[in-house]
Amino acid sequence: MKKFRKEDLSIHHYIRFHILNEYIETESDVPLEFLESVSSSNSYVYQASSDMYPQPTDLGRGWVYIDNYGDTTEQQNAITVYDNSSIISGSNYLIDYVDGRVIFSNNLIVPTSVTYKYFYISLVNEWEDVEAAGVPVVVIQLESFFKEGFQLGGGKRVSRRGHFHIFASNRAERDDLMELLYDGIYEKCCPNQVWPKGSMLDWDGTFNSDYVFELPQHNSNLHFRNVSATQINPPLVASRPSTTTEMSMLTDLNKYRARIDFNLFHWEEV
Amino acid sequence: MYKNKNLMLILKQVVEQEIDLIVQSLMERFDEEIVPYEDEEDPARPSLCKEEFKIFLKRSLKQNIKIKEDGIEIEAGDKESLGLGEALSKETTDCIKIIGTILQGISGNYILVTSDMTGGPEGRFGGAFLLPLDEYKREAYRKGWDPDKPLWKFSNFQGIPDFFSGANLDVFMKAVIKKFGEELKR
Numbered sequence: 001m002k003k004f005r006k007e008d009l010s011i012h013h014y015i016r017f018h019i020l021n022e023y024i025e026t027e028s029d030v031p032l033e034f035l036e037s038v039s040s041s042n043s044y045v046y047q048a049s050s051d052m053y054p055q056p057t058d059l060g061r062g063w064v065y066i067d068n069y070g071d072t073t074e075q076q077n078a079i080t081v082y083d084n085s086s087i088i089s090g091s092n093y094l095i096d097y098v099d100g101r102v103i104f105s106n107n108l109i110v111p112t113s114v115t116y117k118y119f120y121i122s123l124v125n126e127w128e129d130v131e132a133a134g135v136p137v138v139v140i141q142l143e144s145f146f147k148e149g150f151q152l153g154g155g156k157r158v159s160r161r162g163h164f165h166i167f168a169s170n171r172a173e174r175d176d177l178m179e180l181l182y183d184g185i186y187e188k189c190c191p192n193q194v195w196p197k198g199s200m201l202d203w204d205g206t207f208n209s210d211y212v213f214e215l216p217q218h219n220s221n222l223h224f225r226n227v228s229a230t231q232i233n234p235p236l237v238a239s240r241p242s243t244t245t246e247m248s249m250l251t252d253l254n255k256y257r258a259r260i261d262f263n264l265f266h267w268e269e270v
Numbered sequence: 271m272y273k274n275k276n277l278m279l280i281l282k283q284v285v286e287q288e289i290d291l292i293v294q295s296l297m298e299r300f301d302e303e304i305v306p307y308e309d310e311e312d313p314a315r316p317s318l319c320k321e322e323f324k325i326f327l328k329r330s331l332k333q334n335i336k337i338k339e340d341g342i343e344i345e346a347g348d349k350e351s352l353g354l355g356e357a358l359s360k361e362t363t364d365c366i367k368i369i370g371t372i373l374q375g376i377s378g379n380y381i382l383v384t385s386d387m388t389g390g391p392e393g394r395f396g397g398a399f400l401l402p403l404d405e406y407k408r409e410a411y412r413k414g415w416d417p418d419k420p421l422w423k424f425s426n427f428q429g430i431p432d433f434f435s436g437a438n439l440d441v442f443m444k445a446v447i448k449k450f451g452e453e454l455k456r
Contacts, residue, residue: 127375127426127428130378131378141431161432161436165375167377230354230355232353232354232374233356233357233374234370234371234374235351235353235358235362236367236368236376236380236398236399237376239358239362239367239397239398239399240399240400241399253377253378259374261431261432261435
């Protein structure tokens with residue numbers, strides 16, 4: 001992983017678990033369905049079938065995989081799997097946090113339901129993913145960077161321009177998210193992690209048991225500066241004729257939007 | 271104090287005189303970052319709005335030069351016309367709406383309904399708007415619009431959030447410093 005991606009991942013982790021933690025929701029007693037098509041003789045896969053909207057496993061969401069911000073080990077309290085009314089010990093199964101699945105190595109235990117915590121706010125990096133994710137969604141966009149010397153004898157200050165684009169389902173939600181994200185980064189900093197063994201989740205959605213928390217030597221934290229918040233009201237959307245008189249209006253993805261602009265910088269010693 | 275105030279007034283005058291250089295820098299961004307993405311067949315493509323946007327920029331820049339305690343502040347663009355903030359100006363035009371939407375970005379697939387199609391008033395009070403693809407298909411028959419009208423080329427365009435804040439002002443700053451120096455020598 002290159003530095004830019006590591007910084008992006010560090011911010012993603014900070015936003016997800018530190019700022020948006022109050023948007024972690026719980027769904028209880030969700031039935032589990034056996035997925036024969038993806039199961040094999042040593043892998044029995046069960047999918048949670050949720051009726052929630054947006055779906056807990058929509059793009060940029062998923063089940064919660066650590067209990068608290070700063071934890072380096074897999075959650076112990078966020079997911080509970082049941083066999084009728086009794087709890088199945090976590091040592092019997094793996095969890096696919098991205099797709100909302102529970103995986104057993106044999107069929108001696110048949111799970112019936114699951115209670116889990118999930119991320120209500122979708123967090124994505126690509127503008128194109130907004131529609132697939134569905135509101136509420138936050139897009140993290142990091143763009144141009146600028147490097148300059150900051151002391152005699154080497155070292156540099158690396159500065160990037162960034163934006164959080166907020167797409168909400170109503171005015172109140174937009175305003176809440178805008179203020180929460182603004183306060184979360186205003187005059188704040190977050191750890192600039194190295195991710196030497198990869199991110200917290202593996203490619204298959206299970207927890208990366210090799211994960212280690214490590215900070216780079218001779219580098220500072222990531223500092224947020226020049227933070228500003230603006231409501232976004234795209235004129236071609238806002239000026240549409242009113243629902244009652246002219247059009248049968250559907251909810252529009254772009255109706256309740258806001259943007260947080262910021263500078264992100266850190267120092268690197270030689 | 272009185273002397274400083276006079277200096278600020280001179281600086282403000284100089285900035286006003288050189289404002290075209292900021293407009294020029296922004297129009298270069300327009301040509302490089304918006305025009306290449308437009309649909310050349312689109313009768314409402316942004317390049318046709320270039321002159322109107324240029325006049326809009328010049329007017330809004332001139333209106334927003336303010337003397338502050340420690341310098342001059344210039345605010346670019348009229349926020350209510352471009353879609354920044356809660357309110358949307360009613361004094362805006364189709365062209366400014368199109369460019370304002372492009373600058374803010376839009377997610378999803380849309381069809382552009384122009385005031386030509388709605389029979390709405392043209393010019394300053396143009397009534398262009400965007401409809402999501404599915405909704406357009408439903409409305410097209412009822413309203414007599416072309417049901418096969420192509421998707422707006424700037425659908426899913428992520429915008430240019432730093433269009434104003436990221437403008438290169440080097441040429442403008444050099445010109446202002448030079449002219450301000452000349453004014454002071456007089």
